[in-house]
Amino acid sequence: MNTTESIKYGITLLTDNDIYLFKQGTHVRLYDKLGAHMLTIEDKSGVLFAVWAPNARYVSVIGDFNSWDADTHPLRIREDGSGIWEGFIPGLGQNITYKYRVVSRHHNYQADKGDPFAFCWEAPPKTASKVCALDYHWNDNAWMKRRSRDNSLNAPLSIYEMHLGSWRRMQEKADRLPTYRELAEWLPDYISNMAFTHVEFLPITEHPFYGSWGYQTTGYFAPTARYGSPQDFMYLVDCLHQRGVGVILDWVPSHFPDDVHGLRYFDGTHLFEHADPRQGYHPDWHSYIFNYGRHEVRSFLMSSALFWLDKYHVDSLRVDAVASMLYLDYGRQEGEWIPNKHGGNENLDAIGFLRSLNEAVYRDYPDVQTIAEESTAWPAVSRPTYLGGLGFGMKWNMGWMHDTLKYFSREPVFRKHHHDQLTFSLCYAFHENFLLPFSHDEVVHGKGSLIGKMPGDEWQKFANLRVLFGYMYGHPGKKLLFMGCEFAQWREWHHDHSLEWHLLQQAPHRGIHDWLRDLNHFYRSEPALYEQDFESEGFEWVDSHNWEESTLSFVRKAKRNNDIILVVCNFTPVPRINYHVGVPRGGWWCEALNSDAIIYGGSGYGNFGGVEAAPVNLHDRSHSLALNLPPLAVLFFKSEA
Numbered sequence: 001m002n003t004t005e006s007i008k009y010g011i012t013l014l015t016d017n018d019i020y021l022f023k024q025g026t027h028v029r030l031y032d033k034l035g036a037h038m039l040t041i042e043d044k045s046g047v048l049f050a051v052w053a054p055n056a057r058y059v060s061v062i063g064d065f066n067s068w069d070a071d072t073h074p075l076r077i078r079e080d081g082s083g084i085w086e087g088f089i090p091g092l093g094q095n096i097t098y099k100y101r102v103v104s105r106h107h108n109y110q111a112d113k114g115d116p117f118a119f120c121w122e123a124p125p126k127t128a129s130k131v132c133a134l135d136y137h138w139n140d141n142a143w144m145k146r147r148s149r150d151n152s153l154n155a156p157l158s159i160y161e162m163h164l165g166s167w168r169r170m171q172e173k174a175d176r177l178p179t180y181r182e183l184a185e186w187l188p189d190y191i192s193n194m195a196f197t198h199v200e201f202l203p204i205t206e207h208p209f210y211g212s213w214g215y216q217t218t219g220y221f222a223p224t225a226r227y228g229s230p231q232d233f234m235y236l237v238d239c240l241h242q243r244g245v246g247v248i249l250d251w252v253p254s255h256f257p258d259d260v261h262g263l264r265y266f267d268g269t270h271l272f273e274h275a276d277p278r279q280g281y282h283p284d285w286h287s288y289i290f291n292y293g294r295h296e297v298r299s300f301l302m303s304s305a306l307f308w309l310d311k312y313h314v315d316s317l318r319v320d321a322v323a324s325m326l327y328l329d330y331g332r333q334e335g336e337w338i339p340n341k342h343g344g345n346e347n348l349d350a351i352g353f354l355r356s357l358n359e360a361v362y363r364d365y366p367d368v369q370t371i372a373e374e375s376t377a378w379p380a381v382s383r384p385t386y387l388g389g390l391g392f393g394m395k396w397n398m399g400w401m402h403d404t405l406k407y408f409s410r411e412p413v414f415r416k417h418h419h420d421q422l423t424f425s426l427c428y429a430f431h432e433n434f435l436l437p438f439s440h441d442e443v444v445h446g447k448g449s450l451i452g453k454m455p456g457d458e459w460q461k462f463a464n465l466r467v468l469f470g471y472m473y474g475h476p477g478k479k480l481l482f483m484g485c486e487f488a489q490w491r492e493w494h495h496d497h498s499l500e501w502h503l504l505q506q507a508p509h510r511g512i513h514d515w516l517r518d519l520n521h522f523y524r525s526e527p528a529l530y531e532q533d534f535e536s537e538g539f540e541w542v543d544s545h546n547w548e549e550s551t552l553s554f555v556r557k558a559k560r561n562n563d564i565i566l567v568v569c570n571f572t573p574v575p576r577i578n579y580h581v582g583v584p585r586g587g588w589w590c591e592a593l594n595s596d597a598i599i600y601g602g603s604g605y606g607n608f609g610g611v612e613a614a615p616v617n618l619h620d621r622s623h624s625l626a627l628n629l630p631p632l633a634v635l636f637f638k639s640e641a
């Protein structure tokens with residue numbers, strides 16, 4: 001095939017404005033311009049390729065269609081200084097596999113690179129990109145019209161976090177991975193029946209190493225081909241939306257792997273990453289850090305974020321490892337990092353990028369949320385950028401998770417000496433819009449399962465887990481629970497193994513499962529438990545000082561003054577008979593939920609459906625309840641006044 005006949009130049013999707021925005025770092029729709037796009041030009045169908053490689057002296061498209069010959073289909077660099085190479089190849093179409101042969105102007109470097117903007121890749125361990133259209137007919141109009149309500153900060157948010165490949169392996173078919181479409185048959189029903197509001201997927205962006213769980217991404221615009229095609233993933237999202245379930249994606253702009261076909265050293269220079277390893281290499285994860293000060297890299301990352309909201313109808317992005325982005329010395333010893341221009345350890349470029357990212361997301365998709373996985377005390381993470389914040393909608397409360405699990409891992413007899421590990425979280429609970437996570441990070445790498453962290457004999461372990469979940473749902477903040485925890489899986493999670501679904505045949509595990517289901521239903525039905533999660537007016541201690549008996553009691557309030565839920569927790573195996581708790585009004589207080597109920601595997605100890613408030617002043621309140629507190633249990637009371 002003659003080269004001049006096989007490729008056409010001068011055909012482009014890029015306008016002068018596109019180039020301007022790209023260079024300014026504010027282009028958020030690059031996926032419509034760069035990458036591989038099927039077009040028809042002069043009655044000839046083909047593919048237009050465009051790739052950013054400013055330090056290359058030669059770029060060509062290689063693939064099965066030209067026997068991977070780097071001389072057959074060279075691209076031409078634009079003359080506007082953008083560093084973008086382009087060319088239209090007639091006769092190519094859907095599912096063509098390809099890479100870019102990039103020959104650098106520096107050090108005779110050359111490599112075969114995947115397309116940074118590819119919509120689809122070969123299934124690993126293969127590493128080529130694929131030409132792919134994103135045509136799909138969506139059937140989620142009802143969800144999209146109401147998601148501003150269901151995604152709002154004063155709505156209930158109960159998230160089921162999961163890893164797609166290990167949720168339910170196909171054991172009857174040689175333990176193979178499930179497909180997106182198989183998951184679409186099972187997952188929407190399960191999530192809906194369990195009354196979770198949202199599902200959060202560990203990163204589904206294409207990644208070469210399965211053991212990274214997706215957190216080391218090579219394909220920032222492609223769902224992993226391990227489970228099917230882009231349209232298959234769209235179908236999964238569509239089915240979830242049709243059942244009223246929102247979809248959150250983990251998204252990783254913090255680092256990328258060192259695979260040769262990926263972004264590292266893309267054009268023979270440190271194009272996407274910093275050149276200095278003190279800024280560009282992540283010592284903990286052996287990966288590379290994006291250069292957030294480079295405008296074109298900012299456009300690349302912001303385009304990736306908005307791509308999933310645009311093309312896949314995703315409802316929220318959970319941004320991973322934000323702390324590693326904010327601090328120049330993250331994971332580094334003295335002398336291993338470079339201070340900013342003011343001499344501090346703050347990554348000013350990353351801060352600017354995150355603010356620009358959140359501004360772009362909320363400008364173009366005001367009915368979605370961004371959620372920061374940020375583990376430090378960095379201020380105003382979930383506050384607007386115009387007030388000096390980073391602009392996220394919510395932030396994971398890692399401190400709450402750490403303190404709570406540390407408290408619950410102790411034998412109950414010692415808990416009274418660590419009472420502040422539960423009460424301290426309310427000292428800062430309203431400084432951010434917090435999400436309370438029991439995430440995948442807590443059930444891997446030797447940490448054991450959630451049920452395994454609980455002390456005592458088997459009955460006490462399950463009772464502790466029930467009260468842990470009840471306390472979580474009573475505490476201000478949105479909720480997140482990793483898969484398998486909802487039925488007390490004994491085994492630590494591993495990405496190569498299916499969840500232990502057979503445990504649901506055993507009564508204690510089924511009890512935990514039913515308790516979570518009923519907690520979710522109750523939580524979603526009671527505005528007092530979610531409407532003012534981020535406002536101090538929504539929470540009030542009744543008694544936080546009874547460390548001797550290891551009990552807590554507090555009130556959650558909706559915006560309507562008469563809508564009140566009382567939560568009472570007993571963190572010891574000792575029943576408390578005739579235990580008095582002050583309440584703000586008289587009348588009947590219905591015992592709406594009791595984690596010690598027999599149906600959940602408890603002892604059946606409780607208050608026979610409710611208690612009448614007596615006009616006896618206690619805890620600075622006009623009335624009080626005389627309760628029977630079950631062992632290792634949480635009670636929810638609803639005032640019927």
